[in-house]
Amino acid sequence: MSTLELSTVTVPAASMGPANPLPPLRRLRDFHAGLEAGVADAEMAANLEYGHVTSLLPYTLQDGYDRERLDTPLRVAVLDNGILRAEVLLDLGGRLYSLRHLPSGRELLHRNPILQPANLGLRNAWFAGGIEWNIGTIGHTPLGCTPVHAARIDRPDGTPVLRMWEFERLRELVYSVELWLPDGSPVLYAHVRVVNPNQEDAPLYWWTNIAVPETANTRIVTPADSAYHFTYDNVLHRIRVPVAGGIDETYPGRRGPAADFFYDLGDHGRPYIAALDADGAGFVQTSTAGLRGRKLFRWGTSIGGRNWQEWLSGPGAGYLEVQASPARTQLEHLRMPAGATWSWVEAFGLLACDPADVHGRWAGTRAAVGEALDALAPAEALDAALALATAQADEAPGRLLHRGTGWGALQRRLREHHGDRSLRFTGTPFGDDTIGRDQQSWVRLIDSGYLPTPAPELPPASYTVGPAWRELLEKAAAGASGNWFSWLHVGVSRYHAGDTPAARAAWTRSLGAQVNAWALRNLAVLDLLGGDLMAAAERLLSAHRMAPRLRALTVETLEVLIIAGRPGDALSTVDRLDQEQRWHGRIRLLECHAALDFGDLARAKRLLDDGIVVDDLREGEDALDTLWWTYHEKRAAAGIGPLDPAARVRIRREHPLPCLYDYRMHETG
Template identity: 60%
Template sequence: MTQFQLSSITIPVSPVGPENPLPPLRTLPDPRGGLELAAADAEMAAQLAYGHVDSLLPYTFQDGYGREREERELRTAVLDNGVLRAEFLLEYGGRLRSLVHLETGRELLHKPPFLQLANLGLRNAWFAGGVEWNLGTFGHTALACAPIHAARLTRPDGVPVLRMYEWERMRRLVYQLDAWLPPGSPVLLVHVRIVNPFAEDSAVYWWSNAAVPQEEDTRVLAPARQAYHFSYDGRLRRVPVPDWRDTDQSYPGRGGPATDFFYELPRASRPWIAALDAAGAGLVQTSTEQLRGRKHFRWGTTDAGRNWQDWLSGPGRPYTEIQAGLARTQLEHVRLAARSSFAWTEAYGLLHADPALVHGPWSEATDHVAGAIEALLPAATLLAEHDQAVELARAVPEEIVHVGSGWGALERRALAKRRSRALNLTATPFGDETIGRDQQSWLSLVRKGSIPTPAPVLPPSSYTVGPEWRALLEAADKTWFTQFHLGVNLYHAGDREGARVAWERSLECAENAWALRNLAVLEPDPERAADLYARAHALSPRLRPLTIEALHALLAAGRTAQALALIDRLGPKDRWHGRIRLLECRAALDSDDLARARRVLDTGLVVDDLREGEDTLDDLWWDYHERLNPTGAERVRAEHPLPCRYDYSVKQY
């Protein structure tokens, strides 16, 4: 008999901290820019060209965390059928944190003993481990560190179902995950449904990312003979599987740098991917055919790869990822037609296969594993489970067991104002009781046509964007606050001149750091931008994100002395923050104060939100030593190798 219960775990957690109140105006990086697409077919080329979003709005950045961890109780939902025990984190995007095979006690997923945040997500904060559900655009979902709605349902055969759902604000989509464990089932089943309730098509990005333990003999297999590989030289390559560059790439623990491979699965084959150990056992993921893509990501065995894994999981806990997506690569988006949905069913379980065949020639290994998967979960059984899940997916929840954000409820209220019932979805109810502090001001705008105006010294806490919200703001009283938010909406819509006018009107109503900062982002002249940032920072000197942006602006304008003076005035909490110390080192180098730069480098520079792919630590180290010994870059690098503690560069393949 399957059990469903609410529970909790207590582990060391890196707190998310305060969200960055500054609207994310700078354009999201487009990894497709300048990409050489000779290896892409017509379908892939079209999907690579479609759907990229320029802005993270209406989300804000989550960059207020550090490397300090504190014991915290986290709420979970647990499914247990006596064969498997599945544990979901309800406060962190519904992440499947643990999947245990009960007879053997084997944990099938990579499960760090703590939750450490790092800058790998769309909103910055992200953590390793488990299975994450990525909806939005290229990168880890904006909802990775956000609560999710959860409910209980019961299938006609009496099996309990955990439903998790949320409103994805960037794409304006509803998604739900129904998870269940049939009695005696060797696999966890997850039915995913993405709903576009509106009259316009939407671009959809989805990847289910499973982190699994990595040993030297762990082998990742998928039914493919070729894969796509993106490299930092701007090329999309179609490469053979598994042997490429004189290496069997299917063994992530045997060497090589960080990289990923997107497998080209034949259309006629059953989609699956597995990570199996020396004994031929490990996690397998398979799905119905809608979930077409499969990917293998590895951190590699370089110093940089080990440093990232040690940071995220602790020393001696390497992991690799096996992933499944709607498209063949993660740079593509798939078109979801108006008022329609995508739906598929995934399965996760422990696979046992013959180790001699698993670690033999590729074609024999994949054929054997495909047969083992069919024995574990026949395709016909998975399809039958999917058909039942499709029926249940529209059922009304029996009990709400956890509350996510109030943004879905707010959007439903805004739509109702225009006599639209697009978000009145009974399967995923967004009730008024979920509306919280961040939504209250916007609810006032919907109900009364006005929004409370806070003191200009207080930073905005949340944002809404889109034509409907822009119209409401245009009709509201002209205060510094409404004009500020109107400018954000106009900027998001691509009207930069309209945004500038709105922010200047905001300043006419009241001097405020927030409009000044936004005007600085708009300003193409580095000197004027630095002036605007200096004015903004003077009004809010204790907001760390604003301090960091102001320092970047001062350095871009060549005002290194002013940047260093600003740093010297900071309070201890900001003065010794890793990102600010990094900027101090940069300013010291640019002003030829090598002694000050050395003090920073020698005391150990730890940047809590170092970005994957960011090379600033490398650049500082080499720049310092080349200025100290101007004998040529090649010789300096040979004589002063980058210390291991500063090696986080994954740009090697």
């Protein structure tokens, strides 16, 4: 009998900490910049150029976590039919945390033994493991570390269905994921539905990202003869599958640097991807025709790749990712028409084949796996599941199980203020009862045209952007209720709209109404972007004196002081910090950098010898290895002047990078 229950799992987890209250004004990384994609056909080339996002707003960064892991109970929804047991993290993006095959006792996913956030997500915080539902833009979803709405509905035969849904604020799309385990089913079904409620086309980015255990004999099987290969050289290559350059790339755990492989499924039959072990068994994912893309990501076998896996999952818990998408590569956005609804069904389960077939010649491997998949999860069953899920998609939820964020409800109220009912959904409702503290001020702005004003020493809690919000904010600021806080938010709205001079004017008016650290900081970002490093440094120093305990502001201040060539001021700022900030890894890294620039090699040596652990080290960030070799080069150059290239090579040979500092994503550093 299939069941759906609420429970908890206890996991050693680091606290997410407070959200960063500073609006993320710096441009998002452009993954297309400098991309060489000559192998792309016309359709892919158009998708590569479409849908670029430059700002993370209205989201804020989630960078308040640390590395102190404590046993933490996490709320989960549990589906069980006696064959499979699925655990879903309701407070963390609806992540499918575990999928266990009960007869064998085998865990099919990488069930992470810890929960350690790291700087791999769009909003910074991301954690490894399970199956995540990526929507938004290139990168891990902004909703991966936030709660989702969840409810139970029932199929006509009584099978319980877990329905989860949320509102994605970058694209203003509504998405839902339904999970169910029919009686006797060897696969877990997932119905994904994305709705564009807008009057304009919207860029869609979706990847179902699945972490599975990795061994040296894990083979990735998918119906493809070629793939698009993307590495850190920013070039999209087209390679043969399985062997390219004399290496069988379908065994990702054997050798090679970190890399992405986007498989070209073409017309090779039903889409699927499997990760099968030495015994020919393992995880398989398949879908209806709506998901045409399949991907493999490997961390690689370099020291840096192994360190990243240990950072995210602890010792001995290596994993790789297999993924599925409506697009062929993760560098694309698809054009979703106004008012459109796209949906598909996926299935996940344990697939077993003769190991001789799995690890034999590619054509035979694909044939054997395809035959086993047809027996495990027939394509007709997925098509029927999609038809039934589509028919029930607008059915009102039965028992509400969990509450997500209030942003969908807030946006619904804003639209209804203008007579637009496009966010009223019966199947995935955004009710007023979901509105929380972060949305209350904005409800007041909608209802009364007034934005409640906190004390200036308190940082803003949230932001809204877009034409409708800007109109309300401009009216509030220009009217009798205009104050420093209204002008602060007007500036953010103008900046998001691309009107930088008008944003500067708004933040200047905010300062004129009431001196506050938040307008000073935002103006400093504009100074920095405009190349006026000294003005940026002075404004940040002033802002930091007003809010010295806000770590995010401390980090920005130190970064700009160093860039502006003022390492002495950076060190003096560090010396005045409270102990909690002094010992934070990112601040210790900046202190070491400033010490090297200032010529205080003894201070830099103490920091490096003690060990610098940067909680929010970014994927691909070279700060630690650069710091290590900069110190040794400066020490060697003391008294003799600049080093020639041969001397730099010798120093790197004599002072190899310690494992502690090696997070390089490619073998050559």
